[in-house]
Amino acid sequence: MGVAHGFLGRRGGVSTGIHAGLNVGRGSRDNEAAVAENRRIATEAVLPGAKLMTLYQIHSADAVTLRTDADPAFRPEADALVTDRPGLALGILTADCAPVLLADREAGVVAAAHAGWKGALGGVTDSTLFAMEALGAQRKRICAAIGPCIARASYEVDQRFVDRFVRDDAANERFFTAGRPDHAQFDLEGYVAARLAASGVGRVEALGLDTYADADRFFSYRRATHAREPDYGRQIAIIGR
Structure with a gap:
């Protein structure tokens, strides 16, 4: 992909109990200080010194473009972030949905999208690509990676x-x-990959990792629900330049 990026699971971090590990979900019932520290750890692991930008994710097809020096407290309701600005770490939180990281290295444009079934069907990856093109990206140059999700x-x-x-x-x-x-x-991963390929993305890679089946490495909403646990953690995917 040629830019700093990473799909972080639950290993590492400071959370305990059912959130044990690198839980970055502000919406979880985890200790707020632990979540903040986990978010710092995750950002430093992928893009040291960057500002972590995340969203209030709503399972939509909406993409937000960051064109100016951003405030990390800014959390718009949307499901994709796009920028051409250096020093910003775009983060997507998941716990079974598919995190998608995209980059056109030549144009200096990066993006991160949250593709649950509803957003994927609604076209969140298409919205992300349009927003990237508006900043000068070209689909044939874009590399996309689909991270751990429910298989x-x-x-x-x-x-x-x-x-x-x-x-x-x-x-x-x-x-x-x-x-x-x-x-x-x-097959959520396969569906998202096919939509990206059909949209003209130059290169699409999928990790093929199942969040539900691997409790040691990943948080999973569905697994927590089936186990009747009172809450669940979220992992993060980050990209930036």
Whole structure:
């Protein structure tokens, strides 16, 4: 990709209990001081000295462009951040959804997107690409990486979910495999990768790591729900220049 970036899991950090490790979720019930320290640790690991910029993520297709010296307290409601400014670390929080990091090194444009099923279907990656182009990026030069997210084997959905995707595009049926009656297994990572490729992105890589299946390395909303835990942590993906 040619720019500083990283997909950080739960290992390391100072949180304890069910949030043990590098929990960066301000919306979690973790100790605020621990979350702040974890966010500092994560930023320094990827882009030392940078300002960490994150969002109030709402599962939308909205992308925000940062063009001026930004205030880290600025947390707009959106699901993607784009910038051409050095010294900013763009961060996306996830706990099963797909984090997507993008860069056009030649144009000096980077982006980070949060692609849950709703945002992915709604076009969050498309919005991100349009915002990158507005800053001078070219799709054929853009490299995109999809980080740890819930995998097909762990992502059971009902038939109404399948129908929603197939109505949008009949070709989306290929991202589902049969499961128990009236249910299927959804390949979120594959869907996001296909949307990026179809949009003309020059290079798309997927890590193939399942957040649900690996409790030692990753936080997972669905796993915490199935275990009837009272809360869950969030991991972060960061990119900057």
